[in-house]
Amino acid sequence: MDDYGKNRIELVGVIGAGTMGQGIIQVTATGGMTVLAYDEKPGAAKAAKEKIADFLDRAVEKERMTAADASAATDRILIIDNLEDLAKADIVVEAIVENLDIKKTLFARLESIVAKDAILASNTSSLPITGIAAACESPGRVAGLHFFNPVPLMKLVEVIPGLRTESRVVDTLMDVGVRMGREPVLCADSPGFLVNHLGRGYMPEALRVLSEGIATHADIDRIMTGAPGFRMGPVTLVDMVGADVASPVMDAIYEQYYHEPAYQPSQILSLRRQGGILGRKSGGGFYEYSEGRKIEPKPVSIPDARPLRVRIGNGEIEGANALNALVEAAGVEIQSGSSEDTLTVLPLLGTGLSTAIAREGLDPTRTVAVDTLFGLRGVRTLMITPATSDEARAQAHGLLGADDTPVAVINDSPGFVAQRLVAMIVNVACHMAQRGVASPEDIDKGSRLGLNYPEGPFELAKEIGSNRICQILESLESFYGEPRYRPASWLRRRVDLGLPLDSPDAGL
Numbered sequence: 001m002d003d004y005g006k007n008r009i010e011l012v013g014v015i016g017a018g019t020m021g022q023g024i025i026q027v028t029a030t031g032g033m034t035v036l037a038y039d040e041k042p043g044a045a046k047a048a049k050e051k052i053a054d055f056l057d058r059a060v061e062k063e064r065m066t067a068a069d070a071s072a073a074t075d076r077i078l079i080i081d082n083l084e085d086l087a088k089a090d091i092v093v094e095a096i097v098e099n100l101d102i103k104k105t106l107f108a109r110l111e112s113i114v115a116k117d118a119i120l121a122s123n124t125s126s127l128p129i130t131g132i133a134a135a136c137e138s139p140g141r142v143a144g145l146h147f148f149n150p151v152p153l154m155k156l157v158e159v160i161p162g163l164r165t166e167s168r169v170v171d172t173l174m175d176v177g178v179r180m181g182r183e184p185v186l187c188a189d190s191p192g193f194l195v196n197h198l199g200r201g202y203m204p205e206a207l208r209v210l211s212e213g214i215a216t217h218a219d220i221d222r223i224m225t226g227a228p229g230f231r232m233g234p235v236t237l238v239d240m241v242g243a244d245v246a247s248p249v250m251d252a253i254y255e256q257y258y259h260e261p262a263y264q265p266s267q268i269l270s271l272r273r274q275g276g277i278l279g280r281k282s283g284g285g286f287y288e289y290s291e292g293r294k295i296e297p298k299p300v301s302i303p304d305a306r307p308l309r310v311r312i313g314n315g316e317i318e319g320a321n322a323l324n325a326l327v328e329a330a331g332v333e334i335q336s337g338s339s340e341d342t343l344t345v346l347p348l349l350g351t352g353l354s355t356a357i358a359r360e361g362l363d364p365t366r367t368v369a370v371d372t373l374f375g376l377r378g379v380r381t382l383m384i385t386p387a388t389s390d391e392a393r394a395q396a397h398g399l400l401g402a403d404d405t406p407v408a409v410i411n412d413s414p415g416f417v418a419q420r421l422v423a424m425i426v427n428v429a430c431h432m433a434q435r436g437v438a439s440p441e442d443i444d445k446g447s448r449l450g451l452n453y454p455e456g457p458f459e460l461a462k463e464i465g466s467n468r469i470c471q472i473l474e475s476l477e478s479f480y481g482e483p484r485y486r487p488a489s490w491l492r493r494r495v496d497l498g499l500p501l502d503s504p505d506a507g508l
């Protein structure tokens, strides 16, 4: 290693003092480095410094930092009025408008100002780092340093080398990220980088489920925040992000991956974007809002009806024990054979209910399915078909909710709701690992810290079983006939070999 190292970086330039720049200035200063803050809009950098000082004052009041540390951090922020004042900066982080030509022009100009070994980093969300670096005489000094909003609260930072970025630049940025109090992950220069790419699983698949009328938006959210443990339901998330932001990101990643079917955007979201039905920010999206608060639709009440007899069918997953206990606790007789008034309940893994009924020659009017993959805690998912009788539906609903646990009644769908959303998250992560976007470890980290998922996709797959994830995807692929659901080669290969899903490819 040359003279770059942890102690080398003391002076950091930040260009653009808007939403992101302000946060980057703050974490750089609290990380002990001196910041040169510049914004082309007069007064913007000074205003950002004042807001940071207020923020740090509140942190002192809440006893999260000492008054001395707060004032020292604020003092380390120096406002500059000319780009030329960046001459001595060790690193410059750019957080200006998201426009490739403007960023390229800025980077080319910076090269004429800073030292020849200074690092130039971009906080771009969607532009290729290699493209920005192309404007520079020394593209090896350029990399992405992608923060998340709000920066002081979001611990993750993505370090993104372009195709020509030197390894010393990557090492330095990883160190600087840690000094800024962040958790850096390494990510290839690729559409959506790590977090926005990984996000192609949860929200888009929920929109697909919604667009097919499989479940209501509120039930999709209730299911995912139940036993699978997601902190925010995918549809609430869409409404929070807004159709104006979420829809273009979906379109961009799909386009940049040349119409990869797994990343197909949702038509129902683009329609909302065009109609200005954006979500919380426009007062209405999939949910209605009153004074900025989501109005939660009331769940359908649980009927009093119970079946006389239940047969728990040969499911594809060992959920029978939990179902047995639930049926017994409701005082309903369990049968091994079936008579006319028997309700057949199938614990399925991946297979749709109609497919299972046809395969096993069951009575379509009196056969339902229950998702047992995540256990029977939280909201229980009851699947019916167009052939289910009203009586059987009410009896099954009453039975599953006999202990007042909420029940989401959904239409036939291979993989219910939770199984297919989780399988898609894992599959997207496997596509990413196969393309070398990031390591399984960093994908898991990015998922927890950048997307706030309860666990990373590789951790989830370990708990559930990669073979089961593969089975769900194969059922979806076979039912829909769409390559969207094909298991990633990374996944299929490790299932075939009986290897853990996070085992790396052989080095060449």
Ligand code: NAD
Binding pocket: 015, 016, 017, 018, 019, 020, 021, 038, 039, 040, 041, 044, 094, 095, 096, 097, 098, 099, 102, 106, 123, 124, 125, 126, 146, 147, 148, 149
């Ligand atoms: P913003 O509009 O809040 O701030 C941009 C700031 O840059 C403004 O203060 C503007 O005056 C200044 N600016 C614009 N052009 C300039 C130039 N040529 N020279 C100097 N200053 C200039 O935008 P933002 O949300 O902070 O986004 C900044 C960058 O960060 C973009 O590349 C964006 O894609 C990326 N980003 C944004 C988010 C987010 O959630 N907002 C998250 C991650 C990354």
